[in-house]
Amino acid sequence: MEHGGDLTEAIARHGGTPESWLDLSTGINPWPWPIPARLPNDVWQRLPSRADQDALTAAARKAYGMPDGADITAAAGTQTLIQWLPYLAAPGQVAVVGPTYSEHAVTWTKAGREVIAVSDVDEVPASAVHIIVVNPNNPDGRITACDALFSAAARLNDRGGWLVIDEAFVDVDPHVSAVTICADLPVVILRSFGKFYGLAGLRLGFAIGAPNIITRVAGALGPWPCSGPALHIGTAALRDQPWADRMRGVLTRRAGELDEVLVKAGFTIVGGTSLFRLARHPEALKLHAALARQHVWCRSFDWADDLLRFGLAPDIASLDRLAAVLSLVA
């Protein structure tokens, strides 16, 4: 299984249909921002205009609290930006702070870059020209403090490198964002739209940073990088501050309920964000297989045999189903 979120392999192995599975393998909010019943026809039919893109980035600037000196560009999902960065950054070695979301190391390696794994942003050797840190980290939720990021970015500045900060899950805790330091240092912040807003199928993400970096990223993406529906829905959702404020509270409560179920089944909660929980169990891999046989899908890791990651259950019935299956197998 390369990624959470793709049931195709699970179904191939264990049967069932996408509807029959309880998919807890992702960190996507199961209570999405409510999209309108019908979108304007021209959202589908015409090419997105400059004005559409400008409306989206203006909404994102405000929602993300961007300083005036920073620039922003939108893409068809953060993954698209992750794919491009190795081709746009200066030559040299890249240090990935991990364990973390695997696609960063995968894309830089595929692009022919030397990738080293480090466990902390303060432990990056002088050989590294670029650093990638996911903040809060996936899957353990670890938060790297802003002053550590600031120091790292300042060091990379002398090497001509970039500090890539993947803030895919920062919406649940916006004060963790490094957006305030990115205008004057070589920092590229990646913001994901689909996870917090529960609309991962829309494919929308942003790169935020100093204008010279963002110009380069936007140039690589070219014209019309985002779909009409993504621009339309993304703009409206990012303007909806009350929804975001309320949702942060909802997610915190639901994550607490998930923790209770996991603890009752013998797990120890070791981290996460309010969009997913990382839990330890000595029989984690056995449990992962047993859950899959019951068509409950969570995330395991090839670098740890005692950890599983669980996304939020979409309703009480699903949470009860998880609890019931765990009581049988755990």
Add this chain to the structure above:
Amino acid sequence: MEHGGDLTEAIARHGGTPESWLDLSTGINPWPWPIPARLPNDVWQRLPSRADQDALTAAARKAYGMPDGADITAAAGTQTLIQWLPYLAAPGQVAVVGPTYSEHAVTWTKAGREVIAVSDVDEVPASAVHIIVVNPNNPDGRITACDALFSAAARLNDRGGWLVIDEAFVDVDPHVSAVTICADLPVVILRSFGKFYGLAGLRLGFAIGAPNIITRVAGALGPWPCSGPALHIGTAALRDQPWADRMRGVLTRRAGELDEVLVKAGFTIVGGTSLFRLARHPEALKLHAALARQHVWCRSFDWADDLLRFGLAPDIASLDRLAAVLSLVA
């Protein structure tokens, strides 16, 4: 004006609203494939699965008549593929057969490649490692015969290069497609979904070619390159052969009616496809400005002062409006 299709600049200069303009600057079918009133929720909410992507490419394989030996990958619009190709192709000079869609030369130049302009695929010098040909060509509709493409691809094979065939408008005349030769030669065919199906806002396009090339392109795009709505709608539309067959007839008739209006106004039709018409007039640039003042937007070219390109008018009233404005200004 960098591109057709973006009214933002036209409105900034001449006023009005997107609704008040008659936008004939694109080659997008104004009678789109009818998308369902409501899409399944999971199309928006979850990450697209491998199964979703496989369903789309299977539908495209059939619709495009692909040979078994060829491979295909989907992207968020053909432009995304155009952006990537210079980073994936072997080093060396690229020849663009033109005048044509400007983004090919723009992207290869931006990526640091030497780009030369040639007027025919048979006139490409031995220095060129890659060739780009748009077929049928935009804006003149010129068709490069399959045997000329075959010879060119065979020559490039010895140089380690690629023949990129942009078939953005080939759906109106599918037998022009070079899809039959692409499995065994270094050919990359680009197919646009949004133009013929009238859904440019969806952002969907394909690269088709030999498996070793397509694997490279798919690897650069990474996971989840297309949105859930694009996969869902694209799959259904590409399976709808009766709609496509009927639409080809509709477009031919509507293009004929547009030609009549243009000829009556003093234009000579010099080419195009049934999605746009290229028309000559000694006062073309003056007419472009006069039409814009009446909020009718067509396409002019910086390499010709006697040519304009017109897309299809969406209804009789719009065609009458074009005729009326032309009778005043032409």
